[in-house]
Amino acid sequence: MNTKYExxxxxxxxxxxxxxxxxxxxxxxxxxxxxxGKIYRGANIENSSYSEAVCAERVAFLSxxxxxxxxxxxxxxxxxxxxxxxxxYPCGSCRQVMSEFCNGDFExxxxxxxxxxxxTLNELLPNSFSKENIK
Ligand code: THU
Numbered sequence: 001m002n003t004k005y006e007x008x009x010x011x012x013x014x015x016x017x018x019x020x021x022x023x024x025x026x027x028x029x030x031x032x033x034x035x036x037g038k039i040y041r042g043a044n045i046e047n048s049s050y051s052e053a054v055c056a057e058r059v060a061f062l063s064x065x066x067x068x069x070x071x072x073x074x075x076x077x078x079x080x081x082x083x084x085x086x087x088x089y090p091c092g093s094c095r096q097v098m099s100e101f102c103n104g105d106f107e108x109x110x111x112x113x114x115x116x117x118x119x120t121l122n123e124l125l126p127n128s129f130s131k132e133n134i135k
Pocket of ligand 1 (some may be wrong): 021027028045053054055089090118124
């Protein structure tokens with residue numbers, strides 16, 4: 001793994017261990033890097049009422065926001081059923097939550113166990129609806 005985000009990816013791999021995914025068995029870990037260097041972890045939390053599942057990315061964001069953080073650099077996400085073998089692209093709801101708190105140059109770092117892919121939020125959610133629309 002040859003990236004400046006190696007340490008962040010390792011945090012996401014550790015975060016994934018906390019996944020509560022009884023139903024899909026798809027375990028996701030996320031690690032959110034703040035401008036001040038702090039990292040907040042999240043894992044997906046599912047529910048017997050399936051639609052109440054919360055993604056790893058949102059768990060990490062809500063934890064950071066609830067601890068007073070407002071400025072973010074990057075998030076790493078890893079996913080897969082038994083092992084990390086898939087690029088876990090953030091869902092639409094998570095992209096929208098990111099857009100509330102992050103600029104377009106916020107980076108999304110995906111790792112599938114072999115390769116790293118890095119996107120900006122602008123690439124994954126262009127032309128988004130934002131607070132600018134509700135002035
Ligand atoms: N999931 C995430 O936590 N993040 C993603 O980026 C994609 C999907 C979760 C939601 C659900 O618990 C499981 O993965 C399967 O959809």
